[in-house]
Amino acid sequence: xxxxxxxxxxxxxxxxxxxxxDRQLFTDVLGELTAVGDTSLTVATSHxxxxxxxxxxxxxxxxPARRGPTARETAALELAAADAWPPxxxxxxxxxxxxxxxxxxGRANSALPVGDPGMPLPEALDAVIDFYRxxxxxxxxxxxxxxxxxxxxxxxxxxxxxxxxVEVQVCxxxxxxxxxxxxAGFALNDAPSPEFLAMIxxxxxxxxxxxxxxxxxxxxxxxxxxxxxDGTLLARARGSIxxxxxxxxxxxxxxxxxxxxxxxxxxxxxxxxxxxAGRGATDVFLQVESRNTAALALYADLGFTxxxxxxxxxLR
Numbered sequence: 001x002x003x004x005x006x007x008x009x010x011x012x013x014x015x016x017x018x019x020x021x022d023r024q025l026f027t028d029v030l031g032e033l034t035a036v037g038d039t040s041l042t043v044a045t046s047h048x049x050x051x052x053x054x055x056x057x058x059x060x061x062x063x064p065a066r067r068g069p070t071a072r073e074t075a076a077l078e079l080a081a082a083d084a085w086p087p088x089x090x091x092x093x094x095x096x097x098x099x100x101x102x103x104x105x106g107r108a109n110s111a112l113p114v115g116d117p118g119m120p121l122p123e124a125l126d127a128v129i130d131f132y133r134x135x136x137x138x139x140x141x142x143x144x145x146x147x148x149x150x151x152x153x154x155x156x157x158x159x160x161x162x163x164x165x166v167e168v169q170v171c172x173x174x175x176x177x178x179x180x181x182x183x184a185g186f187a188l189n190d191a192p193s194p195e196f197l198a199m200i201x202x203x204x205x206x207x208x209x210x211x212x213x214x215x216x217x218x219x220x221x222x223x224x225x226x227x228x229x230d231g232t233l234l235a236r237a238r239g240s241i242x243x244x245x246x247x248x249x250x251x252x253x254x255x256x257x258x259x260x261x262x263x264x265x266x267x268x269x270x271x272x273x274x275x276x277a278g279r280g281a282t283d284v285f286l287q288v289e290s291r292n293t294a295a296l297a298l299y300a301d302l303g304f305t306x307x308x309x310x311x312x313x314x315l316r
Contacts, residue, residue: 170305247281286304
């Protein structure tokens with residue numbers, strides 16, 4: 001039987017699931033062990049938390065951790081995500097991308113160190129600093145981990161500060177479709193409405209001119225918007241397809257305060273998933289700060305799992 005010292009481990013729990021005639025039936029629960037109580041075990045699965053009464057446990061054990069993504073897979077997803085959120089100013093440093101968008105969002109105003117900068121690392125970071133000083137922006141680097149661990153070590157040695165950690169989460173598109181309503185009440189548009197932009201501004205403040213480029217300069221994208229009867233925007237989300245048609249990227253899922261707890265975020269995810277599947281995409285990714293526990297809980301319930309993470313470093 002599993003014990004409290006197994007918390008955090010990947011486990012499989014075989015539970016009794018009734019009988020068929022005189023034959024006992026079983027089902028397996030696979031995921032991370034998050035709680036061990038007097039009467040139950042709790043496992044975080046790809047479809048959310050599952051509480052298994054101890055009386056139903058046939059056997060349970062720790063299993064090897066899931067294989068993480070390869071360096072190539074991480075790099076490919078990072079580039080797909082970068083293509084899905086394009087800043088107006090991009091300067092290549094070898095295969096690194098130095099990105100600037102007038103300060104609109106961290107990921108559009110940070111260097112992406114994927115691949116080879118074409119010069120020694122200290123010189124590459126000097127070039128990053130020079131680029132952002134010319135842009136009038138603080139130097140920032142989004143470091144995918146563990147892919148760019150060497151870059152992280154150099155940044156820490158040079159006194160850069162960690163600003164935030166962002167989880168890059170993924171889900172097969174058929175699983176997301178199965179876990180969400182179809183979002184039939186959402187309108188799908190090729191461009192953001194004034195109300196869509198106003199909702200962003202209400203969250204982030206006045207939008208710089210570069211923001212519209214970041215939001216719209218993707219060949220294959222859609223804006224999902226849900227209005228009430230009087231034309232008030234209740235919820236919004238943006239979807240784009242990149243990575244040679246494989247990846248739906250979900251960005252900016254937001255519900256107005258008056259419309260929360262009505263399942264509109266799930267509906268937005270559902271309508272984007274169905275739109276992308278109709279265009280041949282097979283997987284979905286999103287990026288969410290690790291401190292946004294409410295969003296992480298929603299996405300876990302929809303079947304998302306962590307692919308990798310990145311930490312944003314800034315030179316103050």
